[in-house]
Amino acid sequence: MAGEGAENGRDDMIIDGSGADQQRQNNLIFDGVNVNYLKLYYGKLFPHADVFKWMSYGNDGKHPGCDHSYFGRREFSFTLDNDIYLRFQSFSGLSEMENSIREKCPFKIDIGPVYSVDPARRHAYAQGSDNVFTPVERELIFDIDMSDYDDVRYCCSGADVCLDCWPLMTVAIKVLDSALRDDFGFNHILWVYSGRRGVHCWVCDGKARRLNNEQRAAIADYFRVYKGNENSHKMVSLLGQALHPFLVRAHNEVLKIFFEEKLLSTQNLLLDEDRYEKILGMIPDESITSELRGKWADNRRSKEDINVVRWQQLKHMLQSGKQKLHLRRCVEEIVFSFTYPRLDMEVSRHMNHLLKAPFCVHPKTGRVCIPIDPNCCEDFDPTAVPTLSKILEELNTEGSRKEGDNEWDRTSLGDSVRYFRSSFLQPLLKSCKEEIESSYSAKLQESKNSLNW
């Protein structure tokens, strides 16, 4: 994939400078993102104020229940251009954060938990055996990476992503988003494109932020179905007389449709021998597999998509009424193996795990990590996500700006920031405000009660 630096000679239109600057600029291309572009980005486009408001969760207000130390106890980490990694960065307020980002110009900003005390003062506390420096709040996060699906996609592998395999991410978003809302009762969920080949999920309800490690691990395990790797063979194991209602819903509403109507054909899962052998290997019955093998070996052409035809044959053989349950289950197991979301368990389990901030620019692709609307995630196109150079170009060519305009509004970033604000931030802050107010009045009531003796 062509990196940022390799793009056209528009560079000198945006960055004015002498030959020396040009030289310096060339030396500062980090895997595809130009430092000067990044400086401009942080200077004019990165939505500092929105990130600050988000991370404050209403505590930047004037209500007496607001905790003004809250934002300052959040850990940020910066990855700088010479691979210097700065952990435990914290800021007392918006301007300190903004200035630090603009000055240091990090290639990646990660967000960590809110600690019990300002991370900058952690050394004063680490000595005590009770470990008073500890995470106290952290969003529930999920990370889904396309490279974990390499064994079931044939169009790309590793870092690449295309429109044939991206729909696996769409499926993951749909399955998880509805479970997080319907099963767990969460409401404030942000999905973000990771910039290259995956998606991140931030669950920001107060209840979610206060979950401990065990509860996070439990939720991750609730979502866990895929257990395979090259040592074990069996990828998915759906035992029992029935599937859990969550799995049933996932299968019937999302996975089955996607598998049968899209994935089978776009990945040609049953076309060639080495591909269909992979599926046949999941059926623990020799007589069935050899019969299917026989049918498919002769490569007859058909009007319909051959993958669809063969899948129907397979289903027919496995699901006929007299088959034992475990064979009938095979059909679902195959569908799950190929389509069910594969989470990175480690990311979700620990409160202190860092995750890249939304609206960062991916250093290798130059793409901005923009939010994804789960309600229309099937329309999201990772190959059309705005890149840093594109939006800077747009900034340059949009003409003079009126007073009070937001710079990002003149670029493709505008839609993303607007979406972030209206669909996520505003409802979240409204609910935070209510939470702060009600817990404050509850505390007042409690202390009043204890005085009445």
Place this chain on the structure above:
Amino acid sequence: MEVVRSHRKPAEADDVVPTLPLYLSAPALQVRLEDFELYAVDRLRVLKEISDGLSRGKKSDEMEKLVRELWKLHMSHPHASEVVNKDIISHFVLRLVYCRTEELRKWFLSMETSLFRYRFRSETHEAQRALMAEFHLPYKTVTSAEFENVKDKLSQVARSTGQSLSSGDGIFYKVPFEEVPELVAGRRVYIQKGQAYVAMNQVVSLVVTQFRFLLSKALVLTNRKWTTMIREQEKDRLTPLVESLSLSYLGPDYSQPREFTEISLKDIDQVAKSSFPLCMRHLFEKLREDHHLKHGGRMQLGLFLKGVGLKLDDALAFWKAEFSRKFGAERFDKEYAYSIRHNYGKEGKRTDYTPYSCQKIISSMPGVGDHHGCPYRHFSEENLRAALGRMGVGSRALEDVMEKVRNKHYQLACTLTFEAVHGTSYDAGINHPNQYFSDSKKTLESRNNANIA
């Protein structure tokens, strides 16, 4: 609780119904100094056996039976009324012993919770309900109207775990999902909008979670009291007893490698073949083959090598030599060297991490591209047989090993492998990869010495 030196008459043999104490507060009892230690040692025997049972992968029913037997064997008393006292006193004494470090607290918490869990399960439903009330758990039962609405979902969940809805007594509790993480993790409950529908026979989970929560807090408090007051006050009487009690029952943790097990880089291939347990051999081979291991593998193997006596500099050289063949020396220094130094306690919060025990390794969850975990558990039968064959396990022994694996006795399988590979019998039972290694070296060395002599 008062500790006295003098002999005192035992209390009358009342008609006391054995109850399950909650250990909510230290009892106002008098106990003789001799009993102080004796009771604690008896209870410790029970806890240690529970630990062994769990690491042998005993299932719930077996554990329940084991706990009943252990309790009868070690915790009875000639006077029925004293049984409860012995229970309570021994628990509180062990709190003093095991509150003093994070590791000790973790172990004690884990074992006492298991003990409580299996004792609770043995109680009748009425007794269980009474205990729930004692914990002041505020859960409401599901009304019959509500039940009708979710009946089919509850039935699905029951069937998915191999039970049926009618086998319970039809009583369900509505509980916030945060309070039943184990049930959520295993998808053993129906969850809707954050509320989990918990069956009567699953109530154990709730109560146990509460028990663990309370005990965890209590241990921290006890530690504070111990360090600020009790240790000094009791330095001539209880403190020496308390300090010796913990030492005798925890196995070595291999964080301080013994001298004669040091290994040098030039011997490492040979030593891996002859003395590494299968889990580490596999990781080692994969590392040599792929010049890479994912995080889980790096941790498991890296800490094992540290326990075996590989010094930090040698470890850095070793990992660098492998990784730089795939990623280049510079990238190794940037991305991987830090975490190796971290393992040796030279970075970050400078904890000197201990090598993983079998229990920890068995319970890990290797995913795509991972090679860590316990091969006896995580490999398919085919792959395991091949790997053991390569280790030199003969066909007769191989069948015995596979039998153990089928019954989920992974550590016994590893023990049998040790016996087969070394041609000796091994009575102790493998609990730790470093134990396998050091005993292997011992065996081989004594054989060498015998040959020379």
